[in-house]
Amino acid sequence: MKKLELYYFPQCPYCQIVMSALRVTGLENSVEYYDIHDEPQRKEKLIKDTGRSTVPCMYIDGKPMHESKDIAAWIHDYAKSIQDTGPNKEESRGN
Numbered sequence: 001m002k003k004l005e006l007y008y009f010p011q012c013p014y015c016q017i018v019m020s021a022l023r024v025t026g027l028e029n030s031v032e033y034y035d036i037h038d039e040p041q042r043k044e045k046l047i048k049d050t051g052r053s054t055v056p057c058m059y060i061d062g063k064p065m066h067e068s069k070d071i072a073a074w075i076h077d078y079a080k081s082i083q084d085t086g087p088n089k090e091e092s093r094g095n
């Protein structure tokens with residue numbers, strides 16, 4: 001499984017798009033959530049890493065991805081890859 005970390009805040013409608021994708025794919029419990037309003041140091045890290053302050057931002061194995069639609073599409077692809085190969089095998093796809 002990949003390490004997934006979502007930087008968000010609950011009232012953000014774009015974050016809700018990502019949360020919804022996590023819910024429908026059953027991945028909502030596979031993510032660490034960081035509310036940037038509760039944890040200002042996370043917002044500082046986000047700006048340092050990406051030069052942007054907007055959420056949602058999903059760190060995938062430490063690599064940040066912005067844009068709710070891109071993140072949601074990635075989540076659906078990832079969920080499918082896990083279904084197709086099993087949770088411990090996705091790293092070996094294509095070998």
Ligand SMILES: N[C@@H](CCC(=O)N[C@@H](CS)C(=O)NCC(=O)O)C(=O)O
Pocket residue numbers: 011012013014015053054055056066067068069
């Ligand atoms: N196009 C972006 C929009 C993200 C966005 O505008 N997020 C707002 C919250 S709803 C934000 O982070 N605003 C804070 C800022 O601009 O610093 C997406 O779809 O993810």
